[in-house]
Amino acid sequence: MAPGALAWDIAFSRRDIHARRDAANAAICEAIAAGLARLGLRARYRPQNEIEVAGRKICGLSGYFEGGTMLHQGTILLDAGAGRMADVLRLPSDESRHRQRHLAQRLTSVAELLGRTPDPDEIKYAISAALADAFGFALRPDTPQEQETFLAGELFSREFALDSFVFDSVAPGGIQTLVGRDGTVNAYIRLYAGDERLIEQIWLTGNFDVSPARVITDLEAALRGLPVRDAAARALAALSPGSVEMRGATRDSVAAAIADAVEKTGLQQRARLS
Known part of the structure; x- marks a missing residue:
């Protein structure tokens, strides 16, 4: 590493x-x-x-x-x-x-x-x-066996050492990456492969601040595994004005950026945000 x-x-x-x-x-x-x-x-x-x-x-x-x-x-x-x-x-x-x-x-x-x-x-x-x-088990230091070392070398030379493995950026089949924007907030969403369209990763960024500081990272963690169509509404609920203070953006901006990413793929119509 x-x-x-x-x-x-x-x-x-x-x-x-x-x-x-x-x-x-x-x-x-x-x-x-x-x-x-x-x-x-x-x-x-x-x-x-x-x-x-x-x-x-x-x-x-x-x-x-x-x-x-x-x-x-x-x-x-x-x-x-x-x-x-x-x-x-x-x-x-x-x-x-x-x-x-x-x-x-x-x-x-x-x-x-x-x-x-x-x-x-x-x-x-x-x-x-x-x-x-x-x-409930004991761990002890050990070294790879000869057969394990040989198999690792075979995998390395046949696949992992190839430039195509290191540098190609083609995503596995069926995986989608969504990008949505609303003013100062950007939403980058990666979906698991499959028809369920579940969120694998989401990153909410932009020139804004929140208090408490951990709110956005907690929200991102809460949205992982959720159907992407539900993410904007969940974000609105999580960013309650009574418990979260935002500067440079609003809870509606965050939800709108997520909804924009979803809309661009034709997954749903843009939600009406209040």
């Missing part, structure tokens, strides 16, 4: 999980959050695929079943500043003026929170111990 971040892959036998994908993913994420808490971080799992501290993302995670195996992957930000993240993330070009500020509001790192950068082995031990406690 790049300097400033630590990545992991965890492979489980499906027999050892005894849960559906979402429940298994949540259990692993809760365990990793508990591991970070051993370092003194007040980390908590935010469904569906983040671990946060005080509303700011410190880990991104994902997991899926492949046959009889569950593979779970994630990264933790050790000492990655917003400027560096803005440089390497392929954010929309029209967000260039504001991207570093938005990233600083959304992301944090172990070094920022603790005032020091722990040794990676300290973090590995904390996470491993928490996983062992959560699932």
Whole structure:
């Protein structure tokens, strides 16, 4: 992984999980959050695929079943500043003026929170111990077997090392990316493949501020997995004037940007916003 971040892959036998994908993913994420808490971080799992501290993302995670195996992957930000993240993330070009500020509001790192950068082995031990406690098994260091190394090399040379794998930007079949705008608010939405049109990822950006600061990231998390046709109404309900203060935009602007993205695909008519 790049300097400033630590990545992991965890492979489980499906027999050892005894849960559906979402429940298994949540259990692993809760365990990793508990591991970070051993370092003194007040980390908590935010469904569906983040671990946060005080509303700011410190880990991104994902997991899926492949046959009889569950593979779970994630990264933790050790000492990655917003400027560096803005440089390497392929954010929309029209967000260039504001991207570093938005990233600083959304992301944090172990070094920022603790005032020091722990040794990676300290973090590995904390996470491993928490996983062992959560699932009731012992972990021990090991090295890949010869056959495993051979198969990994075959996969690398046949697929992962190819320029087409690294640089091609063609999305998997059926996946859609929606873009909607309303004044100062932009809505970038990625849908899961399939006819249900469920939101996989959503990012709400623009030159505006909210209080409490975590409101937008919490809203994005709440919208994931939701049918996209329901997202604008859910955003309106979540941004209640009695509990949220917005500067530079309104709750209607946020909902309208989402509705605009939906309308452009012909999924629904623009909602009447009050």
